[in-house]
Amino acid sequence: MATLTIDIRHPDTEDASALSEVFVSAWDEAYRGIIPDVDLRRIASRRGPEYWTHVAQNAARQVLVLSLDGAARGYVTFGHNRHDRIPAQGEVYELYVDPVCQGAGLGRRLFDAARQRLAARRSKGLVIWALAGNDRADGFYRSCGGHVAGEDRIRFFGRNYRRIAYLWR
Numbered sequence: 001m002a003t004l005t006i007d008i009r010h011p012d013t014e015d016a017s018a019l020s021e022v023f024v025s026a027w028d029e030a031y032r033g034i035i036p037d038v039d040l041r042r043i044a045s046r047r048g049p050e051y052w053t054h055v056a057q058n059a060a061r062q063v064l065v066l067s068l069d070g071a072a073r074g075y076v077t078f079g080h081n082r083h084d085r086i087p088a089q090g091e092v093y094e095l096y097v098d099p100v101c102q103g104a105g106l107g108r109r110l111f112d113a114a115r116q117r118l119a120a121r122r123s124k125g126l127v128i129w130a131l132a133g134n135d136r137a138d139g140f141y142r143s144c145g146g147h148v149a150g151e152d153r154i155r156f157f158g159r160n161y162r163r164i165a166y167l168w169r
């Protein structure tokens with residue numbers, strides 16, 4: 001039986017195309033029906049390989065990539081909490097797994113890895129925001145021990161969306 005090598009590491013520029021594909025496919029699957037298609041395409045067009053090359057060159061320390069046999073299949077970005085109202089020092093900004101690889105424990109591995117990195121930086125507590133209606137993310141975050149800590153509204157391309165904050169103390 002063939003075995004897959006799973007690695008979690010910081011990105012390099014060679015991951016740019018694969019990360020672009022992970023973002024676009026996972027974003028599209030998660031938010032189709034919540035965000036209009038025209039806006040999904042707009043956001044996707046901003047997250048091409050150039051964007052990820054820039055991230056790998058300038059902000060790799062804030063990103064962990066999960067690769068299967070060397071190919072990026074998911075990523076997590078994290079750092080300081082940007083919201084004063086939420087009692088946490090850390091934040092996971094984005095967590096995306098290639099839809100064909102979802103449900104196999106990879107999201108949990110990425111989440112745990114980001115949490116460990118934040119803890120190693122002496123960052124206490126963690127928040128993640130997800131758009132209301134993203135039921136998979138809601139189930140995932142609750143299953144990982146997160147508690148709903150609040151909600152607010154954000155604007156994308158002129159439309160308002162409700163989003164939920166999940167907190168780990």
Ligand SMILES: CC(C)(COP(=O)(O)OP(=O)(O)OC[C@H]1O[C@@H](n2cnc3c(N)ncnc32)[C@H](O)[C@@H]1OP(=O)(O)O)[C@@H](O)C(=O)NCCC(=O)NCCS
Nearest residue numbers: 030096097102103104105106107108130136137139140143
């Ligand atoms: C949300 C996401 C990161 C989860 O990653 P994943 O690899 O599919 O999740 P895992 O297989 O690691 O699941 C981890 C745990 O969550 C649980 N879980 C996953 N989806 C769930 C759901 N819809 N309802 C309930 N529990 C769920 C699993 O049962 C598992 O529990 P266990 O560890 O106790 O067995 C992934 O589905 C994804 O990328 N979604 C699209 C992008 C997105 O919505 N990102 C979050 C935006 S804020």
